[in-house]
Amino acid sequence: QVHLMQSGAEVKKPGASVKVSCKASGYTFTGYYIHWVRQAPGQGPEWMGRINPDSSATNYAERFQGRVTMTRDTSISTAYMELSRLIFDDTAVYYCARVKVGTSPFDYWGQGTLVTVSS
Amino acid sequence: QSALTQPASVSGSPGQSITISCTGTSSDVGYYNYVSWYQQHPGKAPKLMIYDVSNRPSGVSNRFSGSKSGNTASLTISGLQAEDEADYYCTSYTSSDTLVFGGGTKLTVL
Numbered sequence: 007q008v009h010l011m012q013s014g015a016e017v018k019k020p021g022a023s024v025k026v027s028c029k030a031s032g033y034t035f036t037g038y039y040i041h042w043v044r045q046a047p048g049q050g051p052e053w054m055g056r057i058n059p060d061s062s063a064t065n066y067a068e069r070f071q072g073r074v075t076m077t078r079d080t081s082i083s084t085a086y087m088e089l090s091r092l093i094f095d096d097t098a099v100y101y102c103a104r105v106k107v108g109t110s111p112f113d114y115w116g117q118g119t120l121v122t123v124s125s
Numbered sequence: 126q127s128a129l130t131q132p133a134s135v136s137g138s139p140g141q142s143i144t145i146s147c148t149g150t151s152s153d154v155g156y157y158n159y160v161s162w163y164q165q166h167p168g169k170a171p172k173l174m175i176y177d178v179s180n181r182p183s184g185v186s187n188r189f190s191g192s193k194s195g196n197t198a199s200l201t202i203s204g205l206q207a208e209d210e211a212d213y214y215c216t217s218y219t220s221s222d223t224l225v226f227g228g229g230t231k232l233t234v235l
Contacts, residue, residue, distance in 0.1 A: 043226075050128070050214055050229035052226060053226060065223065068223075110176070111176035111216070112171070113173060115171065117170065
């Protein structure tokens with residue numbers, strides 16, 4: 007069965023970076039895009055970007071350009087999302103989600119990773 | 126890219142029908158037929174309810190239906206049930222190869 011397992015909760019100081027992992031199982035990792043979505047407390051989800059695990063090509067939301075980096079390691083079927091220069095407003099649950107082709111919907115989601123930015 | 130516009134809240138009694146709108150622009154909702162709807166219960170990841178404007182994934186009740194006209198998509202839930210109470214979000218792919226979410230609608234079943 008398809009499963010996306012994310013890394014555990016993180017607490018970071020402002021200005022630091024955080025790297026969240028998303029390990030895929032139950033399907034061919036390179037056959038599906040991985041998107042990253044975050045949801046701040048009490049807010050709606052916000053799309054951050056996506057990576058094509060086959061080619062490593064990425065596409066980021068404009069507001070995260072220059073601050074987010076999405077990578078993957080096909081040998082361990084894992085995608086990563088690193089967000090740098092953290093601010094308090096980056097406190098959110100970060101999700102990875104799977105998409106079959108470029109414009110397909112999210113069919114499976116990770117369990118979410120809470121990132122707290124606190125001084 | 127601005128968020129798609131949804132009403133903050135809607136409500137209905139059990140058995141009734143409700144419709145949630147999702148308004149975008151000619152660069153997103155109006156550009157493609159790639160609008161999806163997700164249901165989210167507190168503390169849970171979103172669940173896909175409708176994709177490509179009006180298609181239901183396997184396992185989703187046929188009480189859920191979707192449509193689109195111009196730059197506005199809609200989600201209709203008929204025969205409201207208590208378990209339908211949740212937050213609902215629309216998404217759309219955009220002409221610039223990105224994705225945008227709606228601001229979300231809280232559905233209350235009275």
